Amino acid sequence: MGMPFTELAVRNVLSGFQDPETGRSTVQLEQIHKLQLGDKKLSVTLGLTTWAAPLWEAMREELGALLKSRFPDVAIDVTVEEHHRPAEPSGNLGLTAKTVLTVGAGKGGVGKSSIASYLACGLARSGAKVGLMDADVYGPSVPHLFGIQDTPRLQGGKIQPIEMAGVKILSMGLLIPPDQAVVWRGPMLHKALQQFVSDTAWGDLDYLVVDMPPGTGDVALSLAQFLVVTGAIIVCTPQDVALLDATKAVSMFRNLKINVLGMVENMSFFLCPTCSSRHEIFGCGGVKRRAAEMGVPLLGEVPLDTQLRILGDEGRVFASFDHAPTRSYLEAIPQTLVKNLVAARRSKPVMPTLPLL
Numbered sequence: 001m002g003m004p005f006t007e008l009a010v011r012n013v014l015s016g017f018q019d020p021e022t023g024r025s026t027v028q029l030e031q032i033h034k035l036q037l038g039d040k041k042l043s044v045t046l047g048l049t050t051w052a053a054p055l056w057e058a059m060r061e062e063l064g065a066l067l068k069s070r071f072p073d074v075a076i077d078v079t080v081e082e083h084h085r086p087a088e089p090s091g092n093l094g095l096t097a098k099t100v101l102t103v104g105a106g107k108g109g110v111g112k113s114s115i116a117s118y119l120a121c122g123l124a125r126s127g128a129k130v131g132l133m134d135a136d137v138y139g140p141s142v143p144h145l146f147g148i149q150d151t152p153r154l155q156g157g158k159i160q161p162i163e164m165a166g167v168k169i170l171s172m173g174l175l176i177p178p179d180q181a182v183v184w185r186g187p188m189l190h191k192a193l194q195q196f197v198s199d200t201a202w203g204d205l206d207y208l209v210v211d212m213p214p215g216t217g218d219v220a221l222s223l224a225q226f227l228v229v230t231g232a233i234i235v236c237t238p239q240d241v242a243l244l245d246a247t248k249a250v251s252m253f254r255n256l257k258i259n260v261l262g263m264v265e266n267m268s269f270f271l272c273p274t275c276s277s278r279h280e281i282f283g284c285g286g287v288k289r290r291a292a293e294m295g296v297p298l299l300g301e302v303p304l305d306t307q308l309r310i311l312g313d314e315g316r317v318f319a320s321f322d323h324a325p326t327r328s329y330l331e332a333i334p335q336t337l338v339k340n341l342v343a344a345r346r347s348k349p350v351m352p353t354l355p356l357l
């Protein structure tokens with residue numbers, strides 16, 4: 001069974017296929033190219049934006065399966081190519097980023113900076129345009145994790161972020177000597193954060209990931225005044241105490257009217273390098289349960305792994321993706337996040353698609 005295999009029928013099926021970024025018909029947005037029908041053969045090129053890069057493979061499979069379900073006797077070949085769609089201003093300081101993500105936690109040492117770095121690197125590895133802003137002005141550790149020694153250059157009156165592993169990075173740690181303690185008063189802190197956004201040549205970004213300081217909401221409050229924050233990601237560890245802190249962090253962001261996109265459980269279990277088995281030192285399932293109680297999705301879990309700590313200390317956090325035992329855990333986080341962002345958009349009413357004639 002199936003539909004008659006005609007170009008009109010194919011176009012009708014394609015017109016119902018939504019672009020993940022906009023939720024609109026890929027046909028209406030002219031993202032379907034090189035449509036070729038042969039004798040029981042169909043090949044189509046689907047243009048997708050770099051914002052959706054973590055989902056490219058999934059979308060290719062989804063479109064292939066959709067076409068196959070309608071034209072079961074036809075050999076189907078779907079190719080994905082890049083479709084350019086510029087970012088619009090996010091806030092009033094000239095930053096052009098499609099999605100702004102803050103990574104926070106109730107307390108320090110849970111792996112916020114590591115998770116923010118994994119997220120930024122994971123998004124960039126799939127092909128998205130990514131910036132990483134270290135807003136932990138009290139303890140900036142992003143330069144250490146990426147092994148950055150250089151001081152950012154000033155060009156045309158703008159700070160040039162340092163590019164590492166495809167991620168554009170800026171941190172207070174790059175502007176102030178590392179051994180110098182900084183005491184920020186409220187207004188100075190606000191001004192410094194503003195400059196991070198307005199005076200930095202971020203360019204056109206799909207994602208700006210912001211590594212937040214632990215605890216108090218002053219940085220989040222400042223950022224929310226001049227940035228459109230898409231949402232917060234909360235990092236926690238499985239111990240009960242840390243969970244309480246995570247609960248506080250969730251309610252802090254909610255009080256600030258910042259959407260909580262999900263939790264990441266770090267140091268979930270110990271991946272033993274000798275026996276490669278999983279040791280659940282702090283028990284299992286606690287974060288998932290708590291996240292569900294708070295109505296927050298769990299975006300992923302990252303094992304406690306000696307190699308991750310070593311790579312962080314060596315300034316090669318980006319190489320964590322080459323460490324086979326943890327790779328799939330690290331890759332799952334950006335994928336789940338972007339899937340959820342897409343699902344949230346799809347649940348909103350989208351523009352109706354007109355039948356094609």
Ligand SMILES: Nc1ncnc2c1ncn2[C@@H]1O[C@H](COP(=O)(O)OP(=O)(O)O)[C@@H](O)[C@H]1O
Binds near residue numbers: 305306
């Ligand atoms: N999953 C993990 N496995 C091993 N070490 C980790 C893991 N996550 C973080 N670390 C290490 O723990 C320390 C603190 O992490 P960091 O990301 O700086 O935390 P935070 O930003 O919350 O203070 C770093 O040395 C880091 O390399």
Ligand SMILES: [Mg+2]
Binds near residue numbers: 112136140
């Ligand atoms: Mg940190």
